[in-house]
Amino acid sequence: MFRRAVLAPLLGALLVLTGCQAITDDGVAPGRVRLLGDMTAQLQRASQRPYHAEYLLAEGTRGEISQQIGPARAVYAYPGGRLMVDPNGHTSCVTAVRPARCQIRPLPGPGPAALTGYSEVTRHGLVTAPIVTELLQAAQLQSQAEVEAHDVTLAGQQATCLDVSGLTDADAGGFTVCVTAAGVLASFTGVIGGVDVDQALTRVSSSPPAAVFALPEGARVVDHRPKTPAP
Template structure:
């Protein structure tokens, strides 16, 4: 997904450029700024790399619930699923499915110009349902890198059998911990998003994707609004 990858690269470079140190700053402050910039660049590069992969990942999110992310490159498509809903982006449509008391209803909207174009809407909706996404983590790291009061520590761990790099951030805006696997996939997150305690942990990762992941739930009602949104 080249468009999103370019966005993440620009974000990382912007963060680093913003951390340029002037001669008036103390050397220890400069060292801390450079360290945070390097960390943002490393994590952003890993997350950026994952956007060019075909993979599926299962997660446990807050409350012990399950969620998942899957994407393929040929054809280019992605799906984010959480308890009670899912959002799928393909060349044919952007589809939002919600499960109510009676049944599941899926709304088909016009497809984006590229499958990467609706990333902001997709990531925002997923975040509201407790599914933390890579751009959210990059944004939080960027803010931490720009915060002179932030303390950032790095460590290593293993998640779902995959090596991961973790960053623990302590700052006035809110503490959080995020881990990214060697493949560049978001491995875990603990912190607050929009004032809500949020947790996410990788439980399974695969470099293959079941095509059924992109199918609408069986028995779902379908509302086609593609013509109205084109």
């Protein structure tokens, strides 16, 4: 169900705080659909640049999201495991055991299966941009959803936040999400599929460490991708 959004600027410098509702320079409060659409586009913007983000999660645990552009790949590290996504497939690892156990699967096709790997990460308390994008797009389609905007500063980064409530037939009935001007997820608070997510950015840089993209040392790897017949 994950659908790519067209790149568009978020409210950025146009936003000024008046209560909980952002007002643009022309004095008009942005509509619900526009707020949700702009944040969706801003998250897509971050997919086009490298970064390394560290997060404080619920119960004091830690998580990380790292992204590289050349070659294109991303790693989502959560307590006890990690998911690496690249053009060759999804590599999920359980790091709570020694040696670590990893499984490589082909990239899922479009539809609900496209979010399978990211949903597993969410079950461990770390929410990712594809999951947030799906929630924002669900809110765009539901006219009864209520959306309020405000600004915050997290880890030294200015971020725009949306408080979303009143959702039905979605993995979350309501949530608060914040995104930096560069499109990096700054925070998320809400219950997704029964999992209480409380995630806040603590540090971000534009240079992800090369080591985060390597498999855990000594990991036992099972490759589930179809074998290419020998010529």
